Amino acid sequence: MSEAAIEGAEAAAAPAAASALRRSLRAVGRTGVVLAKRALMLAVLLAVVFAAIELLPGDAASATSERGESAADTAARRRLLGLDRPVWERFPDWMTALPTGDLGTSARGEHVTDLLAAPFPNTLLLGATAFAVTLAAALALGCWAALRPGGTADRIVGFASGIALALPEFVVSIGLLLVLSLWTGWLPAVTLTAPDGSPASWTMLVMPVLALTVPQIGWNARIVRGALADQAAAPHVAAARLDGLSPRRVLLRHALPGAWPAIATGAATSTGMLLGGAVVVETLFNYPGLGTVLSGAVADRDTPVIAGVVACTGAVISLVLLCADLVRARTLGARP
Amino acid sequence: MSSAALAPPRSRRPRARVLIAVAPGLLLTLLALTGPLFAPRTVDSPVTAPYAPPGKDALLGGDQLGRDVLSRMLHGGSALIGSALVVAVLVTALAAVLGCFAVLTPVLGRLVERSADVAILLPPVLGMMLIALAWPGGGRLAVMAAATVLGVPYAVRVVASAAAPVAASGFVEAATAGGERLWHLALREILPNLRSTVLALFGLRFVAAVYVISMAGFLQLGPQPPAADWALMIRENAPGALLNPWAVVAPSIAIGLLAVSVNLAADALTPAARREP
Numbered sequence: 218m219s220e221a222a223i224e225g226a227e228a229a230a231a232p233a234a235a236s237a238l239r240r241s242l243r244a245v246g247r248t249g250v251v252l253a254k255r256a257l258m259l260a261v262l263l264a265v266v267f268a269a270i271e272l273l274p275g276d277a278a279s280a281t282s283e284r285g286e287s288a289a290d291t292a293a294r295r296r297l298l299g300l301d302r303p304v305w306e307r308f309p310d311w312m313t314a315l316p317t318g319d320l321g322t323s324a325r326g327e328h329v330t331d332l333l334a335a336p337f338p339n340t341l342l343l344g345a346t347a348f349a350v351t352l353a354a355a356l357a358l359g360c361w362a363a364l365r366p367g368g369t370a371d372r373i374v375g376f377a378s379g380i381a382l383a384l385p386e387f388v389v390s391i392g393l394l395l396v397l398s399l400w401t402g403w404l405p406a407v408t409l410t411a412p413d414g415s416p417a418s419w420t421m422l423v424m425p426v427l428a429l430t431v432p433q434i435g436w437n438a439r440i441v442r443g444a445l446a447d448q449a450a451a452p453h454v455a456a457a458r459l460d461g462l463s464p465r466r467v468l469l470r471h472a473l474p475g476a477w478p479a480i481a482t483g484a485a486t487s488t489g490m491l492l493g494g495a496v497v498v499e500t501l502f503n504y505p506g507l508g509t510v511l512s513g514a515v516a517d518r519d520t521p522v523i524a525g526v527v528a529c530t531g532a533v534i535s536l537v538l539l540c541a542d543l544v545r546a547r548t549l550g551a552r553p
Numbered sequence: 554m555s556s557a558a559l560a561p562p563r564s565r566r567p568r569a570r571v572l573i574a575v576a577p578g579l580l581l582t583l584l585a586l587t588g589p590l591f592a593p594r595t596v597d598s599p600v601t602a603p604y605a606p607p608g609k610d611a612l613l614g615g616d617q618l619g620r621d622v623l624s625r626m627l628h629g630g631s632a633l634i635g636s637a638l639v640v641a642v643l644v645t646a647l648a649a650v651l652g653c654f655a656v657l658t659p660v661l662g663r664l665v666e667r668s669a670d671v672a673i674l675l676p677p678v679l680g681m682m683l684i685a686l687a688w689p690g691g692g693r694l695a696v697m698a699a700a701t702v703l704g705v706p707y708a709v710r711v712v713a714s715a716a717a718p719v720a721a722s723g724f725v726e727a728a729t730a731g732g733e734r735l736w737h738l739a740l741r742e743i744l745p746n747l748r749s750t751v752l753a754l755f756g757l758r759f760v761a762a763v764y765v766i767s768m769a770g771f772l773q774l775g776p777q778p779p780a781a782d783w784a785l786m787i788r789e790n791a792p793g794a795l796l797n798p799w800a801v802v803a804p805s806i807a808i809g810l811l812a813v814s815v816n817l818a819a820d821a822l823t824p825a826a827r828r829e830p
Binding site for chain 1: 667670671673674675676677678679682683684685686687713760764767768771772774783789790794795798801802805808812813815816817820
């Protein structure tokens with residue numbers, strides 16, 4: 218190979234490497250923009266929540282007052298909790314402490330981070346398991362229904378999901394509790410906690426997870442089915458079908474990749490429902506999660522605890538939405 | 554130009570099928586609203602032993618204080634359905650008006666988009682708890698206010714996206730060029746073309762309201778204990794589910810049936826083109 222040819226090859230490789238670098242930089246930049254947008258929205262939500270709690274009457278100092286406590290004592294505790302300072306001083310303080318993991322002090326003087334340290338992972342475990350089960354089941358059911366549009370499976374899945382998605386989680390819980398626990402005795406009705414504060418056995422997760430997933434599977438199966446139907450009308454899928462590929466191959470290799478953005482967005486919106494539903498289901502099954510902390514905090518009007526829970530769940534939902542954004546960006550590429 | 558002209562005509566469903574799908578929901582709603590008239594006993598006097606099994610005195614047995622479950626069932630649905638209906642009407646009306654304005658004023662449109670993006674970060678239960686606790690003694694009114702506030706951002710987005718093609722159509726441009734005022738454009742030119750969207754939205758908001766309000770009842774945020782409410786009955790009687798299962802099963806079935814039948818009705822009202830390929 219001559220010298221000139223090597224030089225030529227190198228000259229050609231340099232712009233290619235540069236453009237690859239530029240492309241990856243642009244991808245990182247896009248991710249950064251999406252990340253910043255999601256973080257900003259979370260900050261706005263927290264500001265709204267903080268303002269709402271401030272604007273409405275009553276506060277933590279009067280809600281946690283003991284019987285027969287004088288007005289002076291309540292005022293003293295209000296000063297101790299820092300509630301006498303104006304809200305525009307307290308909110309920035311609270312916000313700037315957030316990235317360091319400091320969620321503030323509860324009305325009873327405990328650190329909110331310590332209060333949430335044990336229950337939050339438990340709720341997260343419940344929510345994440347439910348999310349995984351939901352996604353797997355919804356994908357399986359949606360694909361099964363989409364294999365033969367208008368067939369028996371399609372009609373059964375369509376009807377069942379219409380019923381399942383409307384049921385509130387606590388109604389599903391009652392049904393499961395009666396059938397799986399009280400009448401057959403297969404599963405424990407109440408969650409017992411191990412010394413470290415987590416559920417003592419995995420069998421105690423089964424019913425809460427099932428109660429959370431049933432409505433969400435209904436919702437997501439419908440979204441998967443709808444997204445696959447939209448894709449089935451796309452020209453490249455029609456071409457693959459006309460080429461005589463098997464329905465399964467057309468579905469999995471040609472229709473499903475294009476359906477990912479819609480499926481990811483649907484699953485991401487389920488995150489909020491799963492976390493919210495977890496609070497309800499936890500109360501029923503006595504599961505040691507955020508639900509227990511929240512019901513105590515609601516009774517005490519404990520703003521920092523509730524704001525802390527909102528911050529934690531909001532962060533988790535933002536993260537899942539971010540993943541959905543990235544899936545969408547990856548599938549659609551540079552298209553708007 | 555009307556909404557029928559925007560959507561292909563074949564996407565319209567036969568009227569009879571819509572009626573059949575809506576009937577169970579309507580029937581159940583009527584039954585719950587007139588239920589108190591048929592209740593054999595009062596809701597707050599004990600007639601049996603606590604958690605007594607079904608017998609001659611009480612067809613569905615007694616609850617945790619020995620009150621007649623059947624009478625409490627007949628009383629317990631009207632307020633739940635009534636408040637869900639009010640919330641659904643309020644959210645739909647607010648969203649319809651706001652959505653039509655949002656599509657004409659870009660600033661409001663962006664605000665609507667962003668507020669829906671922010672609202673999705675707050676699980677409905679948490680929002681409910683926040684408002685109910687910020688308004689002590691608000692009871693059912695606080696729950697209804699919370700459900701309305703939480704429901705509007707998303708609903709406005711639905712209306713705005715349906716209104717966008719209408720706002721871009723020729724007759725609205727002509728009216729704008731003719732110097733019509735903003736409220737006239739929004740309420741007289743655009744809104745009348747969104748009937749099917751608004752009807753479908755009402756169905757979906759009713760489903761969501763039943764869900765949120767029954768959940769608040771279950772968490773004891775709305776109606777307080779002596780009151781008869783299906784969701785509250787489930788919470789109160791859960792400890793005695795083994796002694797008298799009917800005290801828990803009956804209200805669960807009632808809420809389940811209500812949610813499912815309302816959802817089937819809402820499905821039938823949704824324009825078919827959006828759901829089927």
